[in-house]
Amino acid sequence: MDQQAPVTQGDPGKDSVRDRLLDAAEALFCERGFDGVSVRDLTGQANCNVAAVNYYFGGKDKLYQEMFRRQVQEICYRQIARINEAMGVPNPTLESVLREIVFMPLLAAYEKQQRGRIMRLMVREVLNKTVHGETILEAFHTQMMTHAVQALRTLVPQLDDKQARLAVFSVDSLKVHPFLFMDEFFAVNTGINFDEMVNHIVFFAAAGIRAMAAK
Amino acid sequence: MDQQAPVTQGDPGKDSVRDRLLDAAEALFCERGFDGVSVRDLTGQANCNVAAVNYYFGGKDKLYQEMFRRQVQEICYRQIARINEAMGVPNPTLESVLREIVFMPLLAAYEKQQRGRIMRLMVREVLNKTVHGETILEAFHTQMMTHAVQALRTLVPQLDDKQARLAVFSVDSLKVHPFLFMDEFFAVNTGINFDEMVNHIVFFAAAGIRAMAAK
DNA sequence: TATTATTTGAAACATATGTTTTAAATACAC
DNA sequence: GTGTATTTAAAACATATGTTTCAAATAATA
Numbered sequence A, B: 001m002d003q004q005a006p007v008t009q010g011d012p013g014k015d016s017v018r019d020r021l022l023d024a025a026e027a028l029f030c031e032r033g034f035d036g037v038s039v040r041d042l043t044g045q046a047n048c049n050v051a052a053v054n055y056y057f058g059g060k061d062k063l064y065q066e067m068f069r070r071q072v073q074e075i076c077y078r079q080i081a082r083i084n085e086a087m088g089v090p091n092p093t094l095e096s097v098l099r100e101i102v103f104m105p106l107l108a109a110y111e112k113q114q115r116g117r118i119m120r121l122m123v124r125e126v127l128n129k130t131v132h133g134e135t136i137l138e139a140f141h142t143q144m145m146t147h148a149v150q151a152l153r154t155l156v157p158q159l160d161d162k163q164a165r166l167a168v169f170s171v172d173s174l175k176v177h178p179f180l181f182m183d184e185f186f187a188v189n190t191g192i193n194f195d196e197m198v199n200h201i202v203f204f205a206a207a208g209i210r211a212m213a214a215k
Numbered sequence C: 001t002a003t004t005a006t007t008t009g010a011a012a013c014a015t016a017t018g019t020t021t022t023a024a025a026t027a028c029a030c
Numbered sequence D: 001g002t003g004t005a006t007t008t009a010a011a012a013c014a015t016a017t018g019t020t021t022c023a024a025a026t027a028a029t030a
Helices: A015-033 A041-044 A051-057 A060-088 A096-109 A114-128 A131-155 A161-188 A194-212 B017-032 B037-045 B051-056 B059-087 B094-108 B112-127 B130-156 B160-189 B192-213
Strands: none
Touching: A015 A041, A015 A051, A015 A060, A015 A114, A015 A161, A015 B130, A041 A051, A041 A060, A051 A060, A060 A096, A060 A114, A060 A131, A096 A114, A096 A131, A096 A161, A096 A194, A114 A161, A114 B051, A114 B112, A114 B160, A131 B037, A131 B130, A131 B160, A161 B112, A161 B130, A194 B160, A194 B192, B017 B051, B017 B059, B017 B094, B017 B112, B037 B051, B037 B059, B051 B059, B059 B094, B059 B112, B059 B130, B094 B112, B094 B130, B094 B160, B094 B192, B112 B130, B112 B160, B130 B160, B160 B192
16 A cells, blocks of 8 residues: 655654664664664664554665665765865875875774774675665766766876776775775784775875876 | 485486585575575576485585685685786786786676676675685685785885785775776766776786885 | 544564475485 | 485475554644
8 A cells, every 4th residue: 555654743853763763774784784684673673663664664675775875875975075175175185185085984994983884785785786776876976986086187187087087996996995805904914004004005096196197 | 413415326426416506506696695595596496306405415504605615715726826827927027917817807797707796795795794704715815815925026026025915905906896896887987998997907006016116 | 622643562464484304216235 | 126225305394574454552633
């Protein structure tokens, strides 16, 4: 019958059952993925009845999508804001901007913050090729790419559009891979610390970009 | 009772039920992951009875681990062989070795070959932090790292051990990220083709490494 | 207060799934 | 060929899971 919950009557703000469910979804899905969390896990964490998921969201799927969409959007805003901030200082250099882009995400992974887990979930969704991610993430990719390309070409005007896109992609590579596999790297390479890794990435990326510009 | 199937009596070589199940596991698990494949999916594809999974492997888990371990080992051998081959030619350059390392995996992803799917599954396992992957993949990481570091330091003797490890990690970044997100990149960046991407990656990585050596 | 709409709770439903059981079928050894 | 061990097959089991039902409780409205 495609029933949807009417706009809640009591306390539309916070700590309603609906909100508690979204919080639980964020905490649990990000940790264990869609299949790893049952509706009863969610309602247990949110301290509500099993039926609440279907009552408020129309199903586990819908709840997941709602939670996922929000998180991706927030990550998107945050990244763009970070680029803008780095470009906004008096004399932005390639290195200073790269550092700004790279540092926070890696720190989030290093310190195992919640936002780090969300990023991992995003990657999992892409790899799992679930229906959920696709449309949401496409917008994310285009938006991020155009914004980053524009910033890079301001910093290094010698680059044409194609070069800038490839460069942005490679910077992304140098950021995402350590983000995902940091634990594994440090486990194998004791004697290298977090700061050394960040410095290396910034240096390596800048060298690659400068070499592209010199071509 | 922890029963294990005795060494098969008939046709120990090929096309036994056991082998068909391993084939089915490789095909299905690599595509849909552990949770995405049911025992009945497997036995359906292998044309055998549901009980066969438990009879021959002692459970879905065990079958998965057996299949996963084999695949990872094969990938490991292949990668090391590739490095050796690239280093074995008369005058190996940094660029030629990098190209050798990068090209085949990316092509596998580009052409959506089976081996590409297996790599993706490996990444998924790491991200999912399932028990399955951990021990298997740790050996993989250490082995690959030491081998690659050795090769790189032969090519670029100015690098110390720490630098070489960071460089190898970054080359891995520049390879794995496109491997995983190639579709997404080409979807957003029409007008860039596969060869251009490979050339760029080799150039970018070499520039980064050369800059490290010059420090 | 009386009436209505919304929310909650417990139980039931339907189904998918990993595993086990049990007996028949098949291959092997003597 | 006979007896034994191995393999196959169908059914049953036990359980986990997403969803639905429906009545009671609660809040809103008049």
